[in-house]
Amino acid sequence: MYYDIINRICFFMINRSQYDIYQRRQDRMIVNGEKYISMIKGMILIGIILLSVFLSSFTEDAFASNDKVIRSKDDLNNSDILLGVGQGGAAEQIAEKELPNARLMYYSNTDGYQAVIQGKVDAFVFDRKQMEFAISSGLMGVRLLDENMDEQVHVAVGISPSSDVDDLENKLNTFIGELKADGTLDDMYDRWVIRKNENFPDIDLPSDPEYIITVGTTGIVPPYSYYKDSKLNGYDIELAYRFAAWLGAGLDFKVYDYQGVISAAESGDIDCIMADLNVTPERAEALPFSDDLFTETIGIMVRNENASVPEYKAFEDLSGKRVSMLTGAPFEELVKSKAPDVAEFTYYNTMSDMLLALKSDKTDAVLTNSALAQLAVNRNSDLAKFPEDLNDGVFGFAFKKGDPERDRWQEAFDSIPNKKILEAWDKWTGADDSIKVLPEQDWPGNNGTVKVAACDTVEPMSYIGPDGEIAGFDLELILLMAKELDVHVEFLELEFSSVLPYIESGKALLGNGSIIVTDERKESVDFVEYFPASFVLVVRAEDKEGEIAGFIGSIRDGFEKNFIRESRWKLFRVGIIVTLLITVLSVIFGTLLGFTVFLLCKDGNPVANYVTRFSVWLIHGMPMVVLLMILYYIIFRNLNISGMIVSVIAFSLTFGSTVYGLLKMGVGAVDRGQYEAAYALGYSVNKTFFRIILPQALPHVMHSYKVQIVTLLKATAIVGYIAVQDLTKVGDIVRSRTYDAFFPLIAIAVIYFVMEGLLGFLIKRIHLRMDPKRRKPEDILKGVDVHDKD
Numbered sequence: 001m002y003y004d005i006i007n008r009i010c011f012f013m014i015n016r017s018q019y020d021i022y023q024r025r026q027d028r029m030i031v032n033g034e035k036y037i038s039m040i041k042g043m044i045l046i047g048i049i050l051l052s053v054f055l056s057s058f059t060e061d062a063f064a065s066n067d068k069v070i071r072s073k074d075d076l077n078n079s080d081i082l083l084g085v086g087q088g089g090a091a092e093q094i095a096e097k098e099l100p101n102a103r104l105m106y107y108s109n110t111d112g113y114q115a116v117i118q119g120k121v122d123a124f125v126f127d128r129k130q131m132e133f134a135i136s137s138g139l140m141g142v143r144l145l146d147e148n149m150d151e152q153v154h155v156a157v158g159i160s161p162s163s164d165v166d167d168l169e170n171k172l173n174t175f176i177g178e179l180k181a182d183g184t185l186d187d188m189y190d191r192w193v194i195r196k197n198e199n200f201p202d203i204d205l206p207s208d209p210e211y212i213i214t215v216g217t218t219g220i221v222p223p224y225s226y227y228k229d230s231k232l233n234g235y236d237i238e239l240a241y242r243f244a245a246w247l248g249a250g251l252d253f254k255v256y257d258y259q260g261v262i263s264a265a266e267s268g269d270i271d272c273i274m275a276d277l278n279v280t281p282e283r284a285e286a287l288p289f290s291d292d293l294f295t296e297t298i299g300i301m302v303r304n305e306n307a308s309v310p311e312y313k314a315f316e317d318l319s320g321k322r323v324s325m326l327t328g329a330p331f332e333e334l335v336k337s338k339a340p341d342v343a344e345f346t347y348y349n350t351m352s353d354m355l356l357a358l359k360s361d362k363t364d365a366v367l368t369n370s371a372l373a374q375l376a377v378n379r380n381s382d383l384a385k386f387p388e389d390l391n392d393g394v395f396g397f398a399f400k401k402g403d404p405e406r407d408r409w410q411e412a413f414d415s416i417p418n419k420k421i422l423e424a425w426d427k428w429t430g431a432d433d434s435i436k437v438l439p440e441q442d443w444p445g446n447n448g449t450v451k452v453a454a455c456d457t458v459e460p461m462s463y464i465g466p467d468g469e470i471a472g473f474d475l476e477l478i479l480l481m482a483k484e485l486d487v488h489v490e491f492l493e494l495e496f497s498s499v500l501p502y503i504e505s506g507k508a509l510l511g512n513g514s515i516i517v518t519d520e521r522k523e524s525v526d527f528v529e530y531f532p533a534s535f536v537l538v539v540r541a542e543d544k545e546g547e548i549a550g551f552i553g554s555i556r557d558g559f560e561k562n563f564i565r566e567s568r569w570k571l572f573r574v575g576i577i578v579t580l581l582i583t584v585l586s587v588i589f590g591t592l593l594g595f596t597v598f599l600l601c602k603d604g605n606p607v608a609n610y611v612t613r614f615s616v617w618l619i620h621g622m623p624m625v626v627l628l629m630i631l632y633y634i635i636f637r638n639l640n641i642s643g644m645i646v647s648v649i650a651f652s653l654t655f656g657s658t659v660y661g662l663l664k665m666g667v668g669a670v671d672r673g674q675y676e677a678a679y680a681l682g683y684s685v686n687k688t689f690f691r692i693i694l695p696q697a698l699p700h701v702m703h704s705y706k707v708q709i710v711t712l713l714k715a716t717a718i719v720g721y722i723a724v725q726d727l728t729k730v731g732d733i734v735r736s737r738t739y740d741a742f743f744p745l746i747a748i749a750v751i752y753f754v755m756e757g758l759l760g761f762l763i764k765r766i767h768l769r770m771d772p773k774r775r776k777p778e779d780i781l782k783g784v785d786v787h788d789k790d
Helices: 002-056 090-098 109-117 128-136 168-181 184-194 235-247 258-267 281-286 332-338 351-359 370-379 405-414 418-429 473-485 496-504 544-567 569-601 606-620 624-635 643-668 672-680 685-722 727-738 742-769
Strands: 082-086 103-107 123-127 142-144 152-159 212-217 225-228 231-233 250-255 272-278 294-303 322-326 344-348 365-369 383-385 391-400 449-455 462-464 488-494 510-512 525-540
Touching (some): 082 109, 090 103, 090 123, 090 294, 103 109, 109 123, 109 128, 109 142, 128 142, 152 168, 212 235, 258 624, 322 351, 344 351, 351 525, 365 370, 370 418, 391 473, 391 496, 405 473, 418 525, 462 473, 473 510, 473 525, 496 510, 496 525, 544 569, 569 727, 606 643, 624 643, 643 685, 685 727, 685 742
Parallel strands (some): 082 123, 212 250, 212 272, 322 344, 322 365, 449 488
Antiparallel strands (some): 123 294, 142 294, 152 272, 365 525
């Protein structure tokens, strides 16, 4: 007996020695192969990054030869036109109806903007206010047609038919009705959408609410729902806070893509949707909607053939430069608050003189308001708008300090419908000069004539028109007020610096001319505030000699905009943690699940094998995103379970089925003689499996196991469909705020690459610890009585 045991051990050790030699060769091949593959992947990634950065810095040149110049909406109704639309929204249906010959392509809003810039589509049809917000926030290379789509879109709150909040629809409609009646809803729209004021008001929620209302939103549609300083911000977010406070409830947000937020409401995962949600017939079949919040105009975005890249792109670039402004415009401190190292301020009497000085290098930047800046850039291809605004403000008509007439004119202004004001704005800032005519003073004028000090050099607000007569947006609003007061108006044509002195001296009742209200000016005169404004800088366009500097500068500016500004790196940090947490938990639970199922099936249990084969077939045959959404919206529909837990469950099922298959393959590769040898040595069935078979099977599958973990890591990119803020979702959020496709996407690719390397290194260390050739003889012979002489 003793000699028989020795012979068997020697036989096992010889086989093991041969296996060690083979395994060492395989390990060297695998390790060397992995090194080469990692090097190649790294070189490819770096090459893609450098090439993408280089090409992205010359985007304008790429479209210089494009012969499709879109002048009007009619140019789009052609079978040669690729028209981008937001999938599932009202813009898609309007485009199909009004432009039936165009070929439609489907994008999210930010992807649609980039598609226009990159020439993937000829135009993008979407909410005009969102596109205006994007352009004013620094989106370059595009413009909006003056013409819009004919049909308007209704925006409302989507209501879950499965909400636990009693009578939610009536409560929402009552709440919205109250906000409309007291003017709060109009004020919110004016602040967020018209004036682009991003300051969130203080709204107190109850400290001990009876219940929580869950609001679904998207976080990617500024100015309605977007992230600022890593927090949700915007019109819809304020609306949600106000509604929760009105209900006396707590508030919880869940962030989805548009594809997922409707399903979440249907399943009862959220109580309502506040996300600039268009009311469409298809959506109305799935969900009830509240009363309308407002209506949207659908605009048309096309490439700007004359788009210019600004010479200076960040405030620090203005260090040591000269900044000019109109005489009498006291904004030096405002400029210094953003660019403290400006070398000199210079002053000019007219806008045209300032722009001439800018083009002739006598100054480096011109301070003006947004309306004048946009007109100047549109008419001068060698000028560009500075990417960042200095400050938000409001235009005002000036009255002598303490003059009671100001209150009468304020009442007259308040009586003008907001729609008429916006129509006048579109008229005077548009490209069609033929319609830029002031209304006739055809009312009786029984209350006399008033004199108005009007600056004559600030087109489109107040300027001398082609017929030699003064005209402009300011003047039309003054005439609308004068008609309400039944007075006639005499306009006094002046330079900007003379307007306020004329009012203070009593030579004119009121003054206009693109005057922005400031605290300093309020000390001298009173104002009727009439339209939102912002202070901006106009600079020279970048010339071709600065391409290399522009290339390097674009990298620096892109990094600052996408990661540093508003602490956006915190969003990426959260995304990384969520992605790793889902991956690690899914690997742990999936491995345990797969191993447990294999143990139940390995001895031939027919029921366990049938159930397992069916489950593996079902899971492997279903796209991962479908499995994820079935679990979230159907299986766990009535359970209050987070999207992250559902993600872990879904990926654990998928990974568990993969582990089960790997174990079958690995164990099947072990020779049946190993079982016989183990049984002859006195091993039980379980000890045979765990001490003899499994250690030999694992090296066969560890490399595939590592690959599957990396695959799982990348597969988690779809969890944004069920309101999980993973790394990919964070990229979408940042892109929606910066309108920059390059840096967020490259950052995500690099981060995934690093995480893949770290996980690969960890699995490799585990693999080495399990290597059979590292096992000690006493571990191999554990349980064998080598001293048994019988």
